[in-house]
Structure formats: structure tokens, C-alpha cells
Amino acid sequence: MNKMNKALAVAALMAASASANAVTIGITFGGTNLGAPDNNATTSVAGATVINFNAASNTAGCGTIASYGISGNANIVAGSVGGLYAAPPLANTTCYLTVPQNSTSGSAVWNSPGSNNYLGLFWGSIDNYNSLQFLDGSNNVLATVTGAQVIAAATAFGDQTAPGSNRYVNLLLTGGTYESVRFISNGYAFEIDNIAYANVPEPATLGLLGLGLAGIGFARRRK
Ligand SMILES: [Ca+2]
Numbered sequence: 055m056n057k058m059n060k061a062l063a064v065a066a067l068m069a070a071s072a073s074a075n076a077v078t079i080g081i082t083f084g085g086t087n088l089g090a091p092d093n094n095a096t097t098s099v100a101g102a103t104v105i106n107f108n109a110a111s112n113t114a115g116c117g118t119i120a121s122y123g124i125s126g127n128a129n130i131v132a133g134s135v136g137g138l139y140a141a142p143p144l145a146n147t148t149c150y151l152t153v154p155q156n157s158t159s160g161s162a163v164w165n166s167p168g169s170n171n172y173l174g175l176f177w178g179s180i181d182n183y184n185s186l187q188f189l190d191g192s193n194n195v196l197a198t199v200t201g202a203q204v205i206a207a208a209t210a211f212g213d214q215t216a217p218g219s220n221r222y223v224n225l226l227l228t229g230g231t232y233e234s235v236r237f238i239s240n241g242y243a244f245e246i247d248n249i250a251y252a253n254v255p256e257p258a259t260l261g262l263l264g265l266g267l268a269g270i271g272f273a274r275r276r277k
Pocket residue numbers: 092106107108148149150247248
């Protein structure tokens with residue numbers, strides 16, 4: 055991460071910290087292209103576990119949301135159905151998660167194994183009516199991320215092919231961990247593939263700690 059990106063990341067953290075609770079979110083973009091047949095991005099974070107929704111073959115169906123620890127108004131699908139869902143771009147022919155499945159507004163909750171502070175997801179055809187919420191063990195909302203926060207500048211919402219509206223999104227919580235994630239969409243649809251999760255060291259916290267130690271050292275030298 056160069057200095058400009060670090061400055062932008064800090065600015066994003068400060069903006070996100072305006073919410074009432076102590077949890078902040080760092081948002082970055084980009085992952086690793088898997089090549090065919092997945093093609094679309096997956097996480098680049100070392101040690102993260104990836105859910106690619108490919109356990110069942112396309113011809114046999116894509117399995118149930120329950121088999122992935124998901125409940126609510128959602129479905130595991132492949133391909134595209136006009137007006138309902140659109141496959142992630144780059145000719146991804148694999149199964150993925152879509153929210154909602156049977157009404158124009160709905161949500162689904164994915165229970166993450168263990169406590170984690172990192173979430174990665176391929177967010178396909180990003181819409182301004184898509185959002186996600188990080189929840190604690192009592193289902194309190196720790197933080198919210200909206201489609202408007204992750205779409206690239208000058209990109210049309212819902213564009214099924216533009217790179218700026220089909221992004222691998224990396225979300226890192228500072229000051230807390232989540233137990234589950236709620237995916238919300240007030241329209242068709244919120245398409246998700248390659249969910250990644252991990253509990254990684256918090257670089258922002260370590261950076262702040264490092265600054266504090268440096269300050270103490272400087273004060274001592276002046277005495
Ligand atoms: Ca997939």
C-alpha cells in the first residue's frame with residue numbers, strides 16, 4: 055500500500071467511525087482472478103476461508119442456502135434470469151448467492167464460523183439498494199456497508215459487465231469482530247460469490263500503537 059492509499063484508507067476509517075459505536079470499517083478493492091470456470095475474483099488475503107458456493111454441480115442444482123449456513127430470503131443459483139438475478143461477469147458459470155429470491159425486498163443472514171474481523175465478497179452488478187450489516191452475537195448491528203460506498207466512481211448501478219460495478223470488496227473491522235452478516239436488497243438483486251472470512255491482525259490498530267510508542271520515545275529523549 056503506497057502512501058496515498060494509506061492516507062485514503064485512514065480517511066475512510068475516520069469517515070466510517072462517525073457512527074455511534076466503536077467499530078470502524080476499512081474498505082479496499084481487488085482480489086485474485088481464479089481463471090475458468092470461476093473467473094471472477096476471490097480474496098487475496100492469506101489464511102482466509104472461501105465459500106464459492108460450488109459444492110453442487112450446476113446441472114444438479116446449486117444446493118440449499120442452509121447448507122452454507124444462510125437463512126432468509128435468498129437462493130443459490132447459476133446463470134442469469136432477466137429481472138431476478140445476473141451472473142457475476144467474466145463468464146462465471148458457477149453457483150453464487152442471490153438476495154432476495156421471491157419478493158422485491160428481502161434479506162438473508164450468513165452465520166460466520168467463529169468470530170471474524172475480515173469479510174471479502176465478489177459483489178456483482180452493485181446496486182444502490184444493496185447493503186450488508188455486520189452483526190454481533192446478539193444480532194446487534196456493528197456496522198453497515200452500502201452499494202453506494204463500494205461502487206467505483208462514474209459507474210452505473212446495476213451494470214452487469216462494467217468492472218466498476220462488479221468488484222471484489224474487502225471489509226476489515228477494527229475495534230470488534232462479527233458473528234454473522236446480513237445481506238439486504240430492496241430490489242433484484244444482490245449477487246454474491248466467493249465470500250471470504252478470517253480473523254486477521256488489525257494493521258490500523260498496530261499502526262496507532264506504533265505511533266504511540268514512538269511518541270513516548272521522543273518525549274523521553276527530550277527530558
Ligand atoms: Ca461460485
